[in-house]
Amino acid sequence: MTTVFRHEDRVRDYELDMQGIVNNGVYFNYLEHARHEFLLSHGIDFAELARQQINLVVVRSELDYKASLTSGDHYAVEVSLEPAGRVRLGFRQRVIRLADEAVCVEALVVGAALNERGRPARLPALVALLD
Amino acid sequence: MTTVFRHEDRVRDYELDMQGIVNNGVYFNYLEHARHEFLLSHGIDFAELARQQINLVVVRSELDYKASLTSGDHYAVEVSLEPAGRVRLGFRQRVIRLADEAVCVEALVVGAALNERGRPARLPALVALLD
C-alpha cells in the first residue's frame, strides 16, 4: 500500500502548555485520532471493536519532535502502513504544519489487536490493509 | 447582536471515558475552543492577548448536560453573547449532536479580561461585540 492517508485539523488553544506551544503529550492524541480516522476510512471501527472486546492497542511508539505547533496553526497528520511482524502493524506518521510544510513530528507507532481473552489476534480486515 | 456563531467538529476517540461517552470535562474544552474561534472571527486573538499579558479568563460556568456524544459523532458548538455586568461578558453556548440535532450541553460561561496587573479591564474590541 503506497498511498498516504491525510487528516487535517487545527490546534486548539487548550492544547498549548505554559511554553506557548502544543504540549508533547498532545501529539499522541493527534496521532491516535488520525490512525482511527485512517482505519475508519477502511471500514475498521476502533470503538465498535472495543465494544466487541477486541482491543486495538499500541505496543510501541517512537516520536521525533522537530518543530512546534502553536495557537491557530493548521496541521495535517499523515498515516501509512508497514508490516511489523506476524500480528503487528506499523503506522508511519508525520505531523505537518500547513503554513510552511514543516515536519513537526515523525513517528512510528506499532499496534496489535487483542481478542476478548487479551491474546494477540489476526484481524483479516487489518491484514488486508497491508496487501 | 443576534447572530449565533457555530463551530462544527467531530468527537475524537481519546475524548471518551470508560463509560464509552465523551467525558464531562471535555465539553469545557469544546466550549473554550468554540469561544476562541468566535472571538477570532471578530479579530480578537486569545493567544496574542495572552502574549501581551492581557488574559481573558472565565469567572463562572454553568453547564447542563442533557445528552451524550460518543465515538464518531459530529457536533456543533454554538456561541452567542449577552451582557454580564460592566466588565464581564456572558457566552451562551450549546453543544448539538448533528445526527439528530439533540442538544447535549447548554452552557452559560461568564468571562472577563484582566490586564497585566491582574485587574479587570474593558477591552474596546470585546465591548464592541455587544453593540
Place this chain on the structure above:
Amino acid sequence: MTTVFRHEDRVRDYELDMQGIVNNGVYFNYLEHARHEFLLSHGIDFAELARQQINLVVVRSELDYKASLTSGDHYAVEVSLEPAGRVRLGFRQRVIRLADEAVCVEALVVGAALNERGRPARLPALVALLD
C-alpha cells in the same frame, strides 16, 4: 452528613495553559477525581458500577473561578453532599490552594445514577450517603 471529604494533590505542569495557570477545564477533572475518591471512601466504585452498566453521570455543574493555581501548587479538593431531588445528588465542592488557603473554585455538581437502560436509578448506597 456534615463531615467534609478532602483530597489533596499537586498541580502537574502539563495542566497549565499558555497563560501559565491551570486551564479552566482541568478543574473539572480535579473535581471529578475528588468525587470518585469520596464515593470510593464510602464503598461506591464508579468504575465497577460502569462495568455493571450503572452509570453515574453529571447532569449539571456550576463553577465559580476565584483564584488560579499554577506550577508547583499544592491544593485540596473538598466534597460534601446535599440532596437535589428524589434521584439526584448535589456535590458541594471547593478547590483550595494550600499555601494561603485561597478558594480557587467553588462548585456545585449535580449527579444522577442511570441503570443499564439509561433510566434514573435510586442506588441504596448513594441514598444512604445523605442520611
Place this chain on the structure above:
Amino acid sequence: MTTVFRHEDRVRDYELDMQGIVNNGVYFNYLEHARHEFLLSHGIDFAELARQQINLVVVRSELDYKASLTSGDHYAVEVSLEPAGRVRLGFRQRVIRLADEAVCVEALVVGAALNERGRPARLPALVALLD
C-alpha cells in the same frame, strides 16, 4: 549517577478511555510529570525556566507498552539519567504498577534546553546531573 528517582501516584478515572484502561497518551503526561518532579528535586524548575524563556523540550521519545493501568491502580514512575550527546539528556523511565510490580511502560525520553533564541543551550545545573 546511579540512584533512581521515584514518583508515586494513582490513576484518575478520567484518564481511562473506552477500553477501560489508561489511554496511551496519558502515559506521556505521567512521564513528563515525573521528569519535572525529578528535576525539581535537583533544584531545576521547569516552570521558572519557561518564564525566563529557557525551554526544556523533548526531542525524541520511545515508549514500550507492556501492561495496562486501570481504575484505582497505584503506580510509580522511575527516572534515571544517561548522557545523550553534548547538549542532550536521556531520561530512562519506567511506569510500574504497584500491586504486582508489573512494568507497564519502559521509556527513553531525550530532552534538550533551548535558550531565548531557540538555540540549544548547556545548562550547568543539567550538566551537573550527569556527574
